Amino acid sequence: MLAVQYGMGHHSLALRIGQDPIVARELLKAHRETFPVFWDWSDRVFNHACLEGSLQTRFNWHVHVDENTRSRSLLNFPMQGNGAEMLRLACCFAIKDGVEICAPVHDAVLICAPVQELEAAVAKTKAAMGRASRLILDGFELRVGETLVRWADRYMDERGAETWARIMGLLDEIDAAEMGVAAE
Secondary structure, three states: OHHHHOOOOHHHHHHHHOOOHHHHHHHHHHHHHHOHHHHHHHHHHHHHHHHHOEEEOOOOOEEEOOOOOOHHHHHHHHHHHHHHHHHHHHHHHHHHOOOEEEEEEOOEEEEEOOHHHHHHHHHHHHHHHHHHHHHHOOOOOOOOOOOOOOOOOOOOOHHHHHHHHHHHHHHHHHHHHHHHHHHO
């Protein structure tokens, strides 16, 4: 769905879903018919970028259009740019409210708090994210989820399991090699 909204064409969609291009073309047509308000907005954003030579976020972060600018970048910019604005504001609000932000992570924040204060810190962070979304999105508040990870556990989704296992294996090899060198 996101790739379609960011301008994925029927050939790429066909490859992604393992169908003929004609099926993908019909799916894209159905998407435009199902979500006409989105597509009207998206077309206006793209046309504005082409005519005016730039797009900007709510707080004036610009992307300039030139002959090398990809159409997908223009279609992606309002979501990614304003998402970055929201995350920056959310971090500022949370820090001001006493939350220790370790790092922003794409569309989330990693916070640190003593175990007995963790739930309160999460609530403050979620409130900061809600406030930021209301400012960027003219009063609309995005839903905010949470994943709590307590020491000595590690956060890992399915995409990171293989990478984590590989890194840990490499570290084990380094440790073994260093022990072998030290034993000689």
